[in-house]
Amino acid sequence: MFIVLKQDNKRIAELLAIAPRSVLMLRHRFRQKIGMDTELSLENFIEEILETETTKQ
Numbered sequence: 515m516f517i518v519l520k521q522d523n524k525r526i527a528e529l530l531a532i533a534p535r536s537v538l539m540l541r542h543r544f545r546q547k548i549g550m551d552t553e554l555s556l557e558n559f560i561e562e563i564l565e566t567e568t569t570k571q
Contacts, residue, residue, distance in 0.1 A: 517560055 516526045523541075527534040545552055550559060 517557055518564070520557075 516529065521529070523534050523537040527537045530537070541556055542552070545554075545556060550556070
């Protein structure tokens with residue numbers, strides 16, 4: 515949700531009370547879990563999904 519809200523890694527870390535490096539690891543693990551190439555933008559990927567969902571309705 516923080517990615518959708520356009521929060522950067524440092525801000526996400528502050529909000530979750532974790533280290534910024536932990537946010538990077540969470541993003542990395544999420545990409546692995548969904549089979550996403552690490553060179554692609556997670557933000558763009560999520561935006562595309564949201565756009566697809568809104569056009570279906």
